[in-house]
Amino acid sequence: MYKIPESVLVVIYTKDLQVLLMERADKPDYWQSVTGSKDAPEEPLSATAVREVREETGIMVADESGAVPLSHLRDWRLSNVYEIYPVWRHRYAPGVTKNTEHVFGLLVPADTRIVLAPREHLQYQWLPYRAAADLCFSPSNAEAILQLPRYLNDS
Template identity: 85%
Template sequence: MYKIPESVLVVIYTEDLQVLLMERADKHDYWQSVTGSKDFPEEALAMTAMREVAEETGIIVADTGGIVPASNLNDWHVSNVYEIYPVWRHRYAPGVTKNTEHVFGLLVPRMTPITLAPREHLQCKWLPYREAADACFSPSNAEAILQLPHRVKL
């Protein structure tokens, strides 16, 4: 089954603009925020974001029973279209070379526990937002993080 070329990027941050970054398991020293594709074409982007956050960090975003309330997840209404890195193109249908990424922000409490998915990420770290942007391998991820002070609802 091929990946759908429509995804989310979720910048997870704290009130003091510390940003969570995770190192990819399949690419040493590639640091990023939460990312992931829709599971099916009709999946709502907010649901994709909540699912990916749970899968990659163990943070449950929900109105009831979640670690973080769903109201802390904000769609920034920013979409990036980018060329899929050649190393990952085999995951998509033949001929698919571009992905549309939708950007979200997620405010979490300072000491929120993180449980990484070991097949996806090796380690994580919290960095001040400018340092986090500098550490990202993805230009769209770095740009999203740099927009954080202008996007947050604190």
Template identity: 80%
Template sequence: MYKIPESVLVVIYTEDLQVLLMQRADKLDYWQSVTGSKDFPEEALAATASREVQEETGIAIADGGSVPAANLSDWRVANIYEIYPVWRHRYAPGVTKNTEHVFGLLVPAGIAVTLAPREHLQYKWLPYREAADACFSPSNAEAILQLPHHLEQ
């Protein structure tokens, strides 16, 4: 089964603008926010974001969960980018571009993070500007730099 070329990027942050970054297991020098593709074409983007956050960090987004659903916000930004050649085999033949929808998730400082070991090896919290500098993905870095703007809205 091929991946759907529509995904989410979720910037997880605290009130004092610390941003969670995770080290990829398959590319040790790649640090990133939560990312992931839809499981099926009709899956709502917020559902994809919630599922990916839970799978990659163990943070449950739901009223009564680790973080209230209201803390997940759709930043209404979509990036279309060329899929890195190393990951193109995951997509149908001829698919070279992905549409990434950006979300933000406000979490309490000190929240427990449990990584999915097949995807990420370690995590760190960094001030947002340092986090942007540490990202391998330009769209991820840009999303993190936009964090203060989205808090003003």
């Protein structure tokens, strides 16, 4: 089954502008925020974001006790169309070369516990937002992180 070329990028952050970055297991030294494709064309983007955050970090986003409230997940209404890196094109249908990425932000408490998916990520770190942007391998991820102060005021 091929990946759907529509995905989410979720910038996870704290009120003091610390950003969670994770190192890819399949590409060491490639640091990023949570990313992931829709499971089905009809899957709502917010559901994709909630699922990917849970799968990659163990953070539950829901309106229930012990979870980060769903209201803390914000659609930043930004999207990027980018060329899929050749190393990952085999995951998509033949001829698919571009992906549309939709950007979300997730405000979490500073003491949020992170449990990485070991097949996806090697380690994580919290960094001030500018340092996090500098470390990202993806230009669209870095640009989204640099927009964080603008969206923090809307949280």
